[in-house]
Amino acid sequence: xxxxxxxxxxxxxxxxxxxxxxxxxxxxxxxxxxxxxxxxxxxxxxxxxxxxxxxxxxxxxxxxxxxxxxxxxxxxxxxxxxxxxxxxxxxxxxxxxxxxxxxxxxxxxxxxxxxxxxxxxxxxxxxxxxxxxxxxxxxxxxxxxxxxxxxxxxxxxxxxxxxxxxxxxxxxxxxxxxxxxxxxxxxxxxxxxxxxxxxxxxxxxxxxxxxxxxxxxxxxxxxxxxxxxxxxxxxxxxxxxxxxxxxxxxxxxxxxxxxxxxxxxxxxxxxxxxxxxxxxxxxxxxxxxxxxxxxxxxxxxxxxxxxxxxxxxxxxxxxxxxxxxxxxxxxxxxxxxxxxxxxxxxxxxxxxxxxxxxxxxxxxxxxxxxxxxxxxxxxxxxxxxxxxxxxxxxxxxxxxxxxxxxxxxxxxxxxxxxxxxxxxxxxxxxxxxxxxxxxxxxxxxxxxxxxxxxxxxxxxxxxxxxxxxxxxxxxxxxxxxxxxxxxxxxxxxxxxxxxxxxxxxxxxx
Ligand code: NAD
Numbered sequence: 001x002x003x004x005x006x007x008x009x010x011x012x013x014x015x016x017x018x019x020x021x022x023x024x025x026x027x028x029x030x031x032x033x034x035x036x037x038x039x040x041x042x043x044x045x046x047x048x049x050x051x052x053x054x055x056x057x058x059x060x061x062x063x064x065x066x067x068x069x070x071x072x073x074x075x076x077x078x079x080x081x082x083x084x085x086x087x088x089x090x091x092x093x094x095x096x097x098x099x100x101x102x103x104x105x106x107x108x109x110x111x112x113x114x115x116x117x118x119x120x121x122x123x124x125x126x127x128x129x130x131x132x133x134x135x136x137x138x139x140x141x142x143x144x145x146x147x148x149x150x151x152x153x154x155x156x157x158x159x160x161x162x163x164x165x166x167x168x169x170x171x172x173x174x175x176x177x178x179x180x181x182x183x184x185x186x187x188x189x190x191x192x193x194x195x196x197x198x199x200x201x202x203x204x205x206x207x208x209x210x211x212x213x214x215x216x217x218x219x220x221x222x223x224x225x226x227x228x229x230x231x232x233x234x235x236x237x238x239x240x241x242x243x244x245x246x247x248x249x250x251x252x253x254x255x256x257x258x259x260x261x262x263x264x265x266x267x268x269x270x271x272x273x274x275x276x277x278x279x280x281x282x283x284x285x286x287x288x289x290x291x292x293x294x295x296x297x298x299x300x301x302x303x304x305x306x307x308x309x310x311x312x313x314x315x316x317x318x319x320x321x322x323x324x325x326x327x328x329x330x331x332x333x334x335x336x337x338x339x340x341x342x343x344x345x346x347x348x349x350x351x352x353x354x355x356x357x358x359x360x361x362x363x364x365x366x367x368x369x370x371x372x373x374x375x376x377x378x379x380x381x382x383x384x385x386x387x388x389x390x391x392x393x394x395x396x397x398x399x400x401x402x403x404x405x406x407x408x409x410x411x412x413x414x415x416x417x418x419x420x421x422x423x424x425x426x427x428x429x430x431x432x433x434x435x436x437x438x439x440x441x442x443x444x445x446x447x448x449x450x451x452x453x454x455x456x457x458x459x460x461x462x463x464x465x466x467x468x469x470x471x472x473x474x475x476x477x478x479x480x481x482x483x484x485x486x487x488x489x490x491x492x493x494x495x496x497x498x499x500x501x502x503x504x505x506x507x508x509x
Contacts, residue, residue: 003092003099004043008197009190015046015217017193018059019210020200023052031217033190036102036336037326039374045189048216050225056214057231060152060179063211068149068177075175076126081202082171083119086112093163093194095328100188101162102335102375103290104327115167115195117460118476125481126175140495147485149177150257154232156183156223156247158239159338160293160397162191165261168460168476169236170213173484178234179212183226185239186219187338227251234484237261238295241395241421241469248471259483260471261464263395264423266446266455267300269412269438272307274428275452280314282428282454283401288322288334288380289456292399293342295470296424296448296456300392302404302412312403315382316362324367324377337376337398346378346398349391353402358385364400387415395421409434417445423466424448424455447474 004010015024024046033042048056067075086093094108103111131145153173157165162184170180184192192215199213216222223243227235227250236259237247244262251258268286270279286298303311327335337343343366350364364381380399385392392402406412416425425446427438435451437443447466448458458464463478465471474480500506 003095004190006092007089007096007194009043009096009193012044013046014043014193015189015215016048016052016056017196017200017215018056019203019213021210023055031186031189033100033188035099036338037099037328037375042100043190045193045217047218048222053216053222053225056181056216057152057229059211060181060214061211061231063209064149064151064179066209067179067212070177072126072129072175072177075177076123078202078206078208079119079126079171079175080123081206082199083116083123085198085202086116086119089194089198090116093198096191096194097162098327098335100190101159102327102338103293104332104335105330107290108327111161111164114164114460115171118164118167118171121460121477122171122175125172129176129481129485131487136491137501138493138499139497140493142492142494143490145487145489147176147482148488150233150484150486151178152232153178153180153484154183154226154229154235155180156226156235156237156239157185159185159187160290160295161238162188163195165238166192166195168464169259172475172481174212176481176484178484179214181214181216181226181232183216183218183222186217189217192217223247224250228254230254230256233257234259236473236475244469244471257483259465259473259475261295261473261475262466262469262471263421264295264297264466264470265299265393265395265419265421266296266424267302267416268298268425268455269406269416269427269429270301270303270307270311271409271412271427271429271431271434272304273431273434274307275430276307276311276314278452279428280311280318282426283315284318284322286454286456287401288319288399291334291337291378292380293338293397294456296458297399298401298455299395300387300402300404300416302406302415304412305405305407308403308405312361312382315401319362319380319382322380324379334380334399337378340376342398343376343378345396346381346400349394349396349398349400350381350383352391353383353385353389356385356389356391358383358389358402387418393419409437413438413443420469421466422446422468423470424450424458426450426453426455428452
């Protein structure tokens with residue numbers, strides 16, 4: 001496995017790192033990473049101890065003193081070089097994402113491309129950390145606002161985007177002058193090591209200190225050290241709603257800042273005025289892509305009664321043609337689920353649909369491929385259901401598509417918004433009134449709303465995130481950079497008088 005070596009995944013102390021150095025001790029507790037492709041072991045990483053964690057934080061605090069004073073466009077130059085390094089490692093890192101997480105190689109490559117794109121975006125943004133100027137009400141006074149870095153940005157990420165989500169945060173936070181402490185998922189620790197090695201190369205080449213990009217490894221306990229730690233003013237957390245509620249409570253209790261990117265329950269409305277073939281193709285990518293393990297996966301399809309049967313039949317036809325298997329094979333479109341627990345959750349959800357009165361009309365079964373015997377392969381499922389079934393209200397992180405029927409647009413929108421999550425949404429229609437209604441204040445209540453584009457596969461240029469239980473955070477493009485900075489309002493008096501605002505007289509002799 002040449003690609004592991006090329007990404008620097010060798011040795012016994014991979015794990016906690018402040019840059020080029022790995023701090024893990026021989027004999028430390030380890031996490032063993034297994035590929036979901038066939039269950040075989042890839043490599044071990046050490047779990048960060050409390051002592052190592054405190055060392056990392058101290059190193060990051062030191063590095064921040066230097067990094068915050070580097071001019072933002074120069075910080076952008078470092079991120080530009082990281083983008084170039086990522087281009088060199090695109091195939092190897094994409095392969096590792098596939099190998100450790102299980103998404104197909106095309107999607108693994110896409111994930112690294114997202115990292116490259118956000119680097120390019122961040123380079124430009126580093127020259128555009130704009131503040132406003134205001135007109136002061138006092139004579140010979142100048143007022144403006146400026147943006148300052150926050151300090152250490154804590155990044156906690158999920159298994160399903162093991163590298164891209166980190167870079168959405170880290171590259172933007174870095175040009176803003178912050179230093180990073182990243183804890184990736186305990187299910188994909190090697191992706192973290194590989195990315196850490198890539199950023200370390202660039203820092204070394206530029207004689208920058210240890211402590212700018214830091215990695216800690218482990219599960220919930222290490223995450224909790226971060227959320228409880230007042231030395232980390234901002235926690236950007238990506239994961240389940242359960243996790244987000246805990247993070248919000250802990251960070252909120254110390255009045256820290258959060259960016260929360262949590263679960264979705266995304267739907268597409270397909271109107272009787274839709275291009276059905278386009279709707280079908282977008283639905284299949286959204287529902288079976290990444291084996292249904294995207295936060296933006298299409299989970300509910302709300303279809304007008306006049307085209308319900310036609311679309312249902314077409315979907316089954318396409319699902320029948322989808323190749324399921326080793327995600328490294330070129331013709332595979334659906335790889336494995338991440339682990340046995342995910343398969344169990346899917347089976348449980350399908351039973352619950354039937355118990356509630358729905359019907360699983362396609363797939364759902366576990367696939368027993370002897371060549372890949374310890375991989376969790378399933379056939380994506382389609383079920384006819386009702387929006388108010390408890391199980392439809394939940395995000396099951398697996399490829400299950402619920403078909404719901406509607407007769408008028410208000411009903412469709414009400415079903416669409418009738419869940420607790422609010423991440424991504426879409427309508428397929430060629431009718432401009434329907435499209436504009438969906439995008440209006442009485443339309444979709446989600447952070448992302450598309451017309452004739454599916455729910456998954458966002459571009460980095462927009463701000464990414466969702467409403468309601470999805471957490472309200474925004475990251476990646478647009479002005480999401482502001483969440484990584486503190487706003488400061490400045491007033492300068494260049495007169496020889498001391499006037500007060502609101503004309504208040506306060507004469508002292
Ligand atoms: P998860 O919640 O199990 O874990 C996510 C991360 O949080 C892991 O690093 C984990 O170690 C850490 N963690 C867990 N409990 C914690 C706690 N109490 N305090 C601090 N850290 C804690 O999620 P997962 O199974 O890895 O990922 C799947 C979930 O992530 C899905 O719900 C998916 O929708 C969501 N997700 C959301 C987005 C988004 O941008 N909205 C993107 C990707 C994934």
